[in-house]
Amino acid sequence: MTIQLYGFWRxxxxxxxxxxxxLKNLPFEEIDVDILxxxxxxxxxxxVNTEHVVPTLVHDxxxxxxxxxxxxxxxxxxxxxxxxxxxxxxxxxxxxxxLVSVADSHxxxxxxxxxxxxxxxxxxxxxxxSWCTHWxxxxxxxxxxxxxxxxxxxxxxxxxxxxxxxCIAGQIALAEVYQMDLEAFPKLGALGAHCFALPxxxxxxPFKQPGYQLASERR
Amino acid sequence: MTIQLYGFWRxxxxxxxxxxxxLKNLPFEEIDVDILxxxxxxxxxxxVNTEHVVPTLVHDxxxxxxxxxxxxxxxxxxxxxxxxxxxxxxxxxxxxxxLVSVADSHxxxxxxxxxxxxxxxxxxxxxxxSWCTHWxxxxxxxxxxxxxxxxxxxxxxxxxxxxxxxCIAGQIALAEVYQMDLEAFPKLGALGAHCFALPxxxxxxPFKQPGYQLASERR
Numbered sequence: 001m002t003i004q005l006y007g008f009w010r011x012x013x014x015x016x017x018x019x020x021x022x023l024k025n026l027p028f029e030e031i032d033v034d035i036l037x038x039x040x041x042x043x044x045x046x047x048v049n050t051e052h053v054v055p056t057l058v059h060d061x062x063x064x065x066x067x068x069x070x071x072x073x074x075x076x077x078x079x080x081x082x083x084x085x086x087x088x089x090x091x092x093x094x095x096x097x098x099l100v101s102v103a104d105s106h107x108x109x110x111x112x113x114x115x116x117x118x119x120x121x122x123x124x125x126x127x128x129x130s131w132c133t134h135w136x137x138x139x140x141x142x143x144x145x146x147x148x149x150x151x152x153x154x155x156x157x158x159x160x161x162x163x164x165x166x167c168i169a170g171q172i173a174l175a176e177v178y179q180m181d182l183e184a185f186p187k188l189g190a191l192g193a194h195c196f197a198l199p200x201x202x203x204x205x206p207f208k209q210p211g212y213q214l215a216s217e218r219r
Numbered sequence: 220m221t222i223q224l225y226g227f228w229r230x231x232x233x234x235x236x237x238x239x240x241x242l243k244n245l246p247f248e249e250i251d252v253d254i255l256x257x258x259x260x261x262x263x264x265x266x267v268n269t270e271h272v273v274p275t276l277v278h279d280x281x282x283x284x285x286x287x288x289x290x291x292x293x294x295x296x297x298x299x300x301x302x303x304x305x306x307x308x309x310x311x312x313x314x315x316x317x318l319v320s321v322a323d324s325h326x327x328x329x330x331x332x333x334x335x336x337x338x339x340x341x342x343x344x345x346x347x348x349s350w351c352t353h354w355x356x357x358x359x360x361x362x363x364x365x366x367x368x369x370x371x372x373x374x375x376x377x378x379x380x381x382x383x384x385x386c387i388a389g390q391i392a393l394a395e396v397y398q399m400d401l402e403a404f405p406k407l408g409a410l411g412a413h414c415f416a417l418p419x420x421x422x423x424x425p426f427k428q429p430g431y432q433l434a435s436e437r438r
Contacts, residue, residue: 089292127339
């Protein structure tokens with residue numbers, strides 16, 4: 001089984017896929033698409049992903065897009081360790097937790113949105129960063145309330161990490177990219193500590209990617 | 220089995236759940252939460268949905284949130300007719316099509332985003348509507364390209380509608396709420412015609428809801 005991942009250090013959606021691949025012990029090769037320089041709009045990449053976004057997963061010659069669809073796919077083709085609970089109600093809860101970041105918070109912070117804010121409203125970089133931190137904080141606050149209401153340690157649904165934890169850890173990594181303070185979110189902080197204690201999460205963190213280290217050296 | 224749906228005529232995510240319930244022949248009672256008047260922030264509703272969004276599905280006393288998680292849940296507890304294909308690769312494609320609207324286009328147009336644009340950038344209603352139609356068009360264009368690349372008639376994955384068609388039809392309904400012209404998207408138009416020829420889709424359309432008709436009379 002050969003797997004390639006078109007990703008980028010800063011892509012939160014690529015982070016999610018990287019964690020899932022590592023948890024399932026599936027080796028992969030990552031191909032960088034520099035979304036900060038707009039390489040996702042290159043004609044060659046448009047052939048790979050017609051939505052002009054990362055990640056794209058290539059598995060046995062077939063292409064997969066949308067991170068949550070990729071996580072579900074990996075869980076179906078390689079069921080162990082499971083990334084979704086077995087019982088329907090718990091599966092729904094895991095998916096809804098995942099979607100708080102995937103469908104509500106993270107989409108408001110991606111490069112094409114930041115670019116369009118500048119174009120449509122003439123927003124400056126400070127206003128755009130403040131827009132992003134506003135929506136990241138909304139997601140963090142929702143997670144904190146949900147984890148307070150229905151606590152399950154050490155992970156969101158119990159003893160092992162699920163797609164919920166992958167997306168919550170992604171939301172935390174997003175906050176870290178924006179250098180946000182997480183003190184107001186103690187439940188989230190505890191969950192994040194459990195996640196990032198695992199090599200699969202730690203190794204997938206944006207700051208651990210070669211592309212980030214290159215970018216830091218250039219600064 | 221008793222089912223309640225907290226929804227609203229204009230909520231695209233509520234549309235998705237309404238279609239799925241109708242396709243599966245599951246009777247439900249809909250409770251209106253007027254998201255245009257901000258009723259999703261009422262303390263009583265915050266108890267129902269801590270994310271302050273619609274829809275929420277209540278099934279046998281348990282609450283479910285996030286439309287895509289609800290569609291998957293309904294497909295698990297009531298498998299016929301299936302809303303997801305059987306084969307893993309096809310399931311991934313159905314989910315990724317669904318997520319183009321759920322995770323990329325629709326999140327940029329919801330009430331809290333329109334409100335924050337006005338607050339953070341002082342955007343006027345015309346600029347906000349133009350922001351929304353920009354992102355709705357991005358979603359429509361992605362769908363048109365995907366359907367051109369991998370045609371499967373009459374529905375996105377073949378003979379019967381899946382979660383992909385539900386979310387694509389929702390994207391079309393979103394464009395209709397904004398009175399957008401769909402002529403540039405012929406593949407999408409053909410798919411939409413097949414969907415809305417079915418009573419489950421037609422009856423779930425925003426303009427067919429009692430709340431819309433009330434709002435129109437008041438104008």
